[in-house]
Amino acid sequence: MKLVEAKQQFINNWGAFGTQWGINRTMAQIHALLLISTVPITQDDIMEQLSISRGNVNMNIRDLIGWGLINRVVVQGERKEYFTADKDIWKVATQIIKERKKRELDPMLKLLANLENIEDKKENGAKEFLQVVGDIKKLSKHADSLMDVMIKAEENKFIGAVLKIFK
């Protein structure tokens, strides 16, 4: 396989992979394109490479910036905006984890806390319901701290080593 072919495959598959995780295909593809691009590129470059419209590129770029995955960069003497992606895959992963935590875990915990405030706690089935809600709350918090460990495991060799032991 040639390099250009491999790059194309990478972009396509990264996009397909994204959709399975609730990330829109184009956004994942733009991210992939920037990940394997050695130089900053413009919206026009992305339009051309992925054969998509200007509006589409623009909206997804904004989202990606919101996720903290790509950055605008200024190129000397150029009027157009250029973009790059952080190439450190570990940072990409932790960034996504952090964002999903913020966007989903916190609201989830809020909902669960709310559901625990039912009036008729003696009602038939209330006990079981509260059990499930309480368990999900516990699990969420557990997952939360595990993600923290994961994030720390990169900076801290010791933690990484300990994790390996349990593998």
Next chain:
Amino acid sequence: MKLVEAKQQFINNWGAFGTQWGINRTMAQIHALLLISTVPITQDDIMEQLSISRGNVNMNIRDLIGWGLINRVVVQGERKEYFTADKDIWKVATQIIKERKKRELDPMLKLLANLENIEDKKENGAKEFLQVVGDIKKLSKHADSLMDVMIKAEENKFIGAVLKIFK
């Protein structure tokens, strides 16, 4: 808030939460309904409770069984099939992780291994491309073992305790 109201909210929010993770809303809702149901229920019960068609219930139930999240149960002297969900939330989580690993991580690693086999490794940008691909592979494997640790952390108090230290 009343119990019935809380249950309804739980089902709706669980469905909405699912969509963010690439799980179809109805499937998540059926799962939620079964999670908080104290007794096994039939397809007709689900149709009624969620106001959805027979076909829809049937297809999603099959998927949920495929994910190992719900089970058919036989009720004495009843011709109809009944269903239950495993109420142990931890098992639910590990089951989902295991399945996603199987369905997504493995194909991903296969793809990456493929992409490393490019002919023109001296080509401009090949080095950077291989770097990214290699890094993703490493990260995937790392995530894989972390998930194993997570799964083990439940059965093994010691691991759980160690994880807490790093929190």
Next chain:
DNA sequence: GCTACTTTTCATTTATTACTGAAAATTCAA
């Protein structure tokens, strides 16, 4: 084998999500 009951399938319809493209807004240099 027949019948009543239940589950499964899947072509069609509906709902949701994503994309386009042109107009509006913004930016910047002269």
Next chain:
DNA sequence: TTGAATTTTCAGTAATAAATGAAAAGTAGC
């Protein structure tokens, strides 16, 4: 402050994903 270059917005459209419902297939007792 004008106007060319660039970015942003968003109503309309297209593509995708999910749901319906009726017909087919399966099941079990008689």
